[in-house]
Amino acid sequence: MLDELTETRYGKDDFIFREGDPAEYFHIVKEGTVKCVKSSPQGKECTLKMLMPGDLFCCDATVFDGACHPGSAKPMGNVSVLRIKKDVYYDILRRNPDAAIAVIKYLGNRLNEAQEKAKILALDRADQRLAMLLVDMAAKSGVSDPEGIRLNIRITREDMANMVGTTTETAIRIMSRFKREQLVTGTANRLIIRNMERLKAFASA
Amino acid sequence: MLDELTETRYGKDDFIFREGDPAEYFHIVKEGTVKCVKSSPQGKECTLKMLMPGDLFCCDATVFDGACHPGSAKPMGNVSVLRIKKDVYYDILRRNPDAAIAVIKYLGNRLNEAQEKAKILALDRADQRLAMLLVDMAAKSGVSDPEGIRLNIRITREDMANMVGTTTETAIRIMSRFKREQLVTGTANRLIIRNMERLKAFASA
DNA sequence: CGCAAAACATGATAAACATCATATTTTTTG
DNA sequence: CAAAAAATATGATGTTTATCATGTTTTGCG
Numbered sequence: 400m401l402d403e404l405t406e407t408r409y410g411k412d413d414f415i416f417r418e419g420d421p422a423e424y425f426h427i428v429k430e431g432t433v434k435c436v437k438s439s440p441q442g443k444e445c446t447l448k449m450l451m452p453g454d455l456f457c458c459d460a461t462v463f464d465g466a467c468h469p470g471s472a473k474p475m476g477n478v479s480v481l482r483i484k485k486d487v488y489y490d491i492l493r494r495n496p497d498a499a500i501a502v503i504k505y506l507g508n509r510l511n512e513a514q515e516k517a518k519i520l521a522l523d524r525a526d527q528r529l530a531m532l533l534v535d536m537a538a539k540s541g542v543s544d545p546e547g548i549r550l551n552i553r554i555t556r557e558d559m560a561n562m563v564g565t566t567t568e569t570a571i572r573i574m575s576r577f578k579r580e581q582l583v584t585g586t587a588n589r590l591i592i593r594n595m596e597r598l599k600a601f602a603s604a
Numbered sequence: 605m606l607d608e609l610t611e612t613r614y615g616k617d618d619f620i621f622r623e624g625d626p627a628e629y630f631h632i633v634k635e636g637t638v639k640c641v642k643s644s645p646q647g648k649e650c651t652l653k654m655l656m657p658g659d660l661f662c663c664d665a666t667v668f669d670g671a672c673h674p675g676s677a678k679p680m681g682n683v684s685v686l687r688i689k690k691d692v693y694y695d696i697l698r699r700n701p702d703a704a705i706a707v708i709k710y711l712g713n714r715l716n717e718a719q720e721k722a723k724i725l726a727l728d729r730a731d732q733r734l735a736m737l738l739v740d741m742a743a744k745s746g747v748s749d750p751e752g753i754r755l756n757i758r759i760t761r762e763d764m765a766n767m768v769g770t771t772t773e774t775a776i777r778i779m780s781r782f783k784r785e786q787l788v789t790g791t792a793n794r795l796i797i798r799n800m801e802r803l804k805a806f807a808s809a
Numbered sequence: 810c811g812c813a814a815a816a817c818a819t820g821a822t823a824a825a826c827a828t829c830a831t832a833t834t835t836t837t838t839g
Numbered sequence: 840c841a842a843a844a845a846a847t848a849t850g851a852t853g854t855t856t857a858t859c860a861t862g863t864t865t866t867g868c869g
Contacts, residue, residue, distance in 0.1 A: 437723045440808070445726045447719045461707060469716050492705055499704035500697055504668060506711035511674050514652045515717035518642045518727035521650045521769030525826070532848060564726030566827055571847060586847065588837070603645070668842060728820060730856070760816060791817070791865070 403487040408479050415472035415480060422468050425458045425488035432552050436561070437470040446561040447513070451476070451539065455505055463489060475552055509585030520564050526573045528563040530602035533583065536591045546584065547593040555587040596604070614683050614793030616793045620677035627673050630693035631661045637745070637757050641766070642675040651766040652718070654680070660710055668694060676684065679712060680757060685773040725769050733768040735807035738788065742797045751789065752798040760792040 406429065409415055410580035415426070418437060433450040447470060450456055463485065476557060483491075494501045519528055541548035577583045582598050585591045592598065611634065620631070623642060639657040652675060655661055661677060668690065688696075688739055697704045724733055746753035766773035780789045787803050790796045797803065 426657060437719070439727045443727050445723045447722060469720065493701045496698045496701060496704060499701060499708065502708055503697065503704065503711065506708065506715060510711060510715050510718055513715055513722060514642070515674065517718060517722045517725055518650045520722055522644045522648050542660065568828060575848065774856060780818065
């Protein structure tokens, strides 16, 4: 059964799959960070979720029903992904109630997360959303640094803009302000959160 | 086992449960429409989803882990809801792989829906979002009418505003414009879509 | 029915944000 | 290391949306 589990590596400019492709596999992130994105006909892009090691994707209806991917999956840097053919995945779930319940719990959390994201987009300002993102990323992929908490993934202002639903320019302006106010420092390759407390306070003000 | 299934009726001003309450039951909508809402500390409200008969809620992690409801559930008019205690629900899933897989599919669809909603909030204008909502509601709960497609649930401009992430005033202004342009007519109690095609075209322009 | 409350409407004003343009800095790459 | 490309920065300007205010219409209810 586990022969069916294959590992694939992807680089920065690859696509793991594209919006509209037929969904044939169930995926798990093994190493690195993968982003789920959707884009508009006008070419604007929106990042729905950053998947970290252990995260499942395409664990949902899409796979079973043989429908198309509702969004694309792109690596952020070098990543390694495990894949299983959908019928094998289905069999595992059918024979293994614990696995099915684990997937239900996982999907439930993802749903809550997605709804929280929608709420934030609906109710909060761009600068607050960006502050929340920084706090969030610091918690998830921050490492201790003499100057504060450093993020160990490369995130450009454009990436941030796509994650919080603004334009690149607006994200840059907000980050400039945060830098002026000593909340953060650095650019994509070396981004440091200098004052978590004030950033958190700002996020929920 | 099915003794554990209880039916409860709620009216317009009740809460089925409130944000922050401990989650103890798994729920299914039997009759009527239920809305899932979250609100901000400032008292702004955001409607995440309208649940129709057959929809599950609290089918996710929240129930198992005994955590708190991340949002509130409110009836839109008179509704009837079925409830099962969480441990009974858990047992059903554990013993019944088909049920578990059905829940996985359902949650997968809900996740896709929530992510699509986030994308729309991130990328589209308020007037387009409102047009999409009208098209959507017409498809889901519209009935044929000499003047066009009539919605058979009561939806105020304020409800619409909460569903598309704007203010009541903005929703009213947009609806006034749509009325002027003969796309819709009527108010909360009798809302009619007069031109689906143009509304659809506007939504994705 | 008639009255009160809710819903709808619209103007004036300001804040938030997008867009386009251009310059500088940082990063990547041959 | 130097050149090219990508990322960051910032100004000017216009659009979109929120806010506050005030009046009208519709609806629910005793």
